[in-house]
Amino acid sequence: MEKQNSPSNQLNETITITEENELLKFIITHFPHKKRPILKSILSGGQIKVNNQPTTQFNHPLKKGDEVTVNWNKPAKKVKLSHLNIIFEDEYLIVIEKAEGLLSVASLKEKKKTAIQILKDHMEKVDSKVKVHVVHRLEREVSGILIFAKTSEVQQKLQESWETYITDRKYMGVVEGKVKKEEDTLKNYLMSNKNNQVFVVDSPEGATETITHFKVVKQSNAFSMLEFTLESGFKNQIRVQMQHYGHPITGDKKYKARKNPLGRVALHASMIEMIHPVTGKKLKFELVAPANFRNLVAKG
Incomplete structure (x- = not known):
């Protein structure tokens, strides 16, 4: 395996895969000096890329020639906006964590305080050329993962072939x-x-x-x-x-x-697994349930 400098010398380390494996098994074997909980945390925190695409999938298949990049720095914080967090973004998609009580899109009674309007206002400040398009919705009362597209072409692809691209929810x-x-x-x-x-x-x-x-x-x-x-x-x-x-x-x-x-x-x-409509890469987004869900059951 080709290996760059050790984590103590740089924040990013790239390894070229020489034989088939699964991602978590590989990093545990390749970094025996690191504790398993730390490696799992790095993986679940989106700090590992395969062929320059971030993944949090523990059993992500690795093929000979793949490049695994580990970012040993602390994970980037979520972009926190009013009532939502951006948990993933590339040039085609924005994936957010929506709070309960927030509409996905405008209604007759509410037009401004919606997930899409909050994102549009944010993107206007970051890059006014980027447009935000609705892909699907979460009910106002429900929290969790919600996907938006940055182009009408990606929006159309996902909406017209939802079951093709969304493999698990x-x-x-x-x-x-x-x-x-x-x-x-x-x-x-x-x-x-x-x-x-x-x-x-x-x-x-x-x-x-x-x-x-x-x-x-x-x-x-x-x-x-x-x-x-x-x-x-x-x-x-x-x-x-x-x-x-x-x-x-x-x-x-x-x-x-x-x-x-x-x-x-x-x-x-809490989870969406999908095939990226442009790159074809497998993506998996996961959020733990609110802590008060489990606490409520424990008290009951």
């Missing part, structure tokens, strides 16, 4: 009550009415079939923390399905939650 949520099954799959037909209320129907006619998988992460008698994996995308999908399942998302008054201990809907878009 996960949410973390806290529901009311103790869920009996450790994991389950929810299959329902959903419809929405003119008042934007989404509901389960028995017939597929005029409806959309939705599929959500969940597994229990932590639970008590009062609350259960679940990880959701989506196979489909429909407005309020998880919220409606969990109400129908008998365990509404806590704080979700719209869908019959009885309690609101956190002062919010306890649902968080």
Whole structure:
């Protein structure tokens, strides 16, 4: 393996791969003098690039000839704006962490305090030539990962071929009550009415079939923390399905939650795995669930 100077001599170190491996296994073997928690932290913090593309994927496949660059400096801080943080940005995409209570795009009642307007105002100061385009949305009440495009071409690619480029999505949520099954799959037909209320129907006619998988992460008698994996995308999908399942998302008054201990809907878009629509590289964005999700279950 070709190796540049040691970490003590410079902040960036590049290694050329001579045989197939997985990223985490490789860096643990290559840097035996470094403690595993430190290496995992560097990887999860986005301080490692493969062929100049950042990755946080522990099992990212390495091929002969790939270049792995490790940044031993402290990770760059997220760009913090009002109600959102920019967690990834290149010349084609902006990926943010959206706070609960913030609209993704403008509505009839709210036009200024939205994620896209905050980003547009920010980019106007940074580079006025860059435009921000909506790719998808998160409900106002939900926090987590949200993707925007910097060109209309990238926006169109992602919107028209969403299932091609978005390979995995996960949410973390806290529901009311103790869920009996450790994991389950929810299959329902959903419809929405003119008042934007989404509901389960028995017939597929005029409806959309939705599929959500969940597994229990932590639970008590009062609350259960679940990880959701989506196979489909429909407005309020998880919220409606969990109400129908008998365990509404806590704080979700719209869908019959009885309690609101956190002062919010306890649902968080925690992971998106995707293929970059321009470079073709695999990207994975992960956010831990808010600490009060786990604390609430522990207290319950």
